[in-house]
Amino acid sequence: MPARFVFEQKLQQLHQDLIKMEAVVERSLDDAIKALKKQDVELAKEVIKRDDEIDRMELVLEKECLLLIVRQQPMAADLRDIAAVLKIITDLERIGDHCTDISEYTIRLANEKYVKPLVHIPEMAEEVKKMIKDTIDSCVNKDIELAKDVCARDDRIDNYFDTIVEELTTIMASNPDVVKQCTDFLFIVKYLERMGDHATNIAEWIIFTVTGEHI
């Protein structure tokens, strides 16, 4: 088989595995927020348990990338392609970590009545999830416009963050009894904001992969 054909095949396999990893991370984020909203400790524990699977997927993908570089000796654009995947899996793994972090707060808050029903946090998580999915799609399809759109959407995440923090500080200032709970929610929102940053990092790497330019 011509070397180019082999390389393309291996790269396609790599992308397939990347899509699978993203799907698991997406499910974890979904479940983490569902568990938080419904105060479902069992589901939160499932999220924490699933993190091992995400860690394993990162290791497998990393090995795949490194062996591909060693064996196929790709140059220029091909090498950047694989380098991007190496970066992306690190960000995906960290997003998985943050799903665990949120789930630990869910377990901690399980027996407390929330100061208010969660509205903005699930909305924010939904946007973050979409960003993560779109970055992987943009990677696999080399869709620079989609990657740029993800970067632009990070402002919306930051707006959610500011709004929710503002809301929480107002509640804390008027009711000292809920300061502890609100502090937990502050960190939960911070984790979501970090996930948005990770998605943006991924999108920036994809743009770099295709254009060679860091934004």
Added chain:
Amino acid sequence: MPARFVFEQKLQQLHQDLIKMEAVVERSLDDAIKALKKQDVELAKEVIKRDDEIDRMELVLEKECLLLIVRQQPMAADLRDIAAVLKIITDLERIGDHCTDISEYTIRLANEKYVKPLVHIPEMAEEVKKMIKDTIDSCVNKDIELAKDVCARDDRIDNYFDTIVEELTTIMASNPDVVKQCTDFLFIVKYLERMGDHATNIAEWIIFTVTGEHI
């Protein structure tokens, strides 16, 4: 020149560049905390500006790693060595980002009288800084015991985090006027805690590099 000799030389160069990158990150963390403590806006701005340098260093090191893999086709332990550096520079770059994040809070808080003098935060930062330095030393010298020690020290960082958060929530509950400022400090402490996690990540990768075992 024998291929092995060339490889060793290139790896040494890579380690030298890694040490240089760590030194810049260490300086940023030092300055970020000094600026926060002294409410020194100019120094905080310097930290933010320096982040570009850290980003550039990451790119240069990444390229070095990838070209080394392509050109020298290392296998097994050598490949793991370079893979570890690829991971480490990502963590170092994120630590640099968090120095910027803290400095942005410093600028925001510049005209406010702090609710109390900062004691625990600089202490915590000092421990984090030592962890970062030790991880890089353990990488260059393949010192597994030092890397394990760094992992163990993360508990101390988590203790600092819990103590400071407890302190801040107590202050917030007794004085609604300072809720906003304390919220800023909560996030600052969170960034420091994340830096500890990054140092631990690095240490874990070094252990993996040498032993082939993920802990």
